[in-house]
Amino acid sequence: MKFIKCDELKPGMRLAKPIYSKKGVLLYDRASVLRDMQSIENIKSFGLIGLFILEPAEPVPPMTQEDLEFERFQTVMYNEIMEELERIIKKHKQEKFPNIVAQIIKNYGNLRKKISFQQSLRSADDYIYKHSLNVAILSAMITHSMNVPLSEQNEAVMASVIHDIGKLTLPVELQSKQQTTEDERNIIDGHEIQGYPIIDEAFSSQPNIKRACNQARKILFDYWNGNPIQNQKTLMAAKVLVVAGIFDKETAVRIDDSPVSEVNVIRKMMSRPDVFDPRVVKGLTDSLNILVPGVSVELNTGEKALVIRTNDDDFLRPTILSFRDNSIIDLSNRGAYGNLEIVDIMKTLDNRCVMDTSKMKALGISVEEPEYV
Missing domain, CATH: 3.90.105.10 (Molybdopterin biosynthesis moea protein, domain 2)
Structure with missing residues (x-):
């Protein structure tokens, strides 16, 4: 491919x-x-x-019905969000916004299982719209996993969709830039702030939407600039927006840059509990399939291995099959493998993992078998 x-x-x-x-x-x-x-x-x-x-002789890669539905949903909602944000910029009024949020929560804010979060390719022109959609989907899943009240889930998803509206007035090359200088960050921050009067007017009856966007902006601005983090009295919507926003930004598939693996992003979040609320990070990891059977990984020893069983208690320590000697290693057994860690993931070009579950079952290893289309 x-x-x-x-x-x-x-x-x-x-x-x-x-x-x-x-x-x-x-x-x-x-x-x-x-x-x-x-x-x-x-x-x-x-x-x-x-x-x-x-490729000319390549077979069609298997995808589950859930994978296909996720692709379809992203296409529909991306276009609806783009039209709605452009409308809000022009008229300072929302029209389809409640319906957009309701669809996101209906489809991904009530799930009873984890999903594989597929990133679609982005360009500078469509980055903000796709980022807003993905952050909203992640926020819906995180808040559901955390069992927060519906009112707070709504606030988190609303803030996720609207939070970057000020950036739409930025030069295109700055809208999606991954690595920025201090001067560029100040320019981006200024445009974000300029978008708040629009948010204030469009959501005059819901002041927490602008408040959540502003709180999240301040936390991340201080984070990027190495300043002390002030997060007292932070709204749950802002805490969720910080985690979902950084996760999507870092793992996004771009034309001009390689994505960071989910494992590395989450490890970074775990190392900064002052920025990324540990409860929210756990809500994220409880919502996504990350280290699942079929994922090839690299260990801190330099060895490569295959995940054969997930660990619901600590997703970073699943059971793996070593490529070096075909030994089975249960990383949850810290007494035996306490110094062994997964440092990165190896994936296909479109960021998916597929495994032959029949071979795993033949070895006596119980794995979930997805229904591929």
């Missing part, structure tokens, strides 16, 4: 992932062949920056 920009697409290429319309209608299924230039021109009109394309 490889990523091809739309300008470089050629007839005969096969799609590795489905393409949906703004309304969620399937336009091109996986393995669809780009038969002619008209098909390519049609795809270009969708505003996509590029596509994941299968």
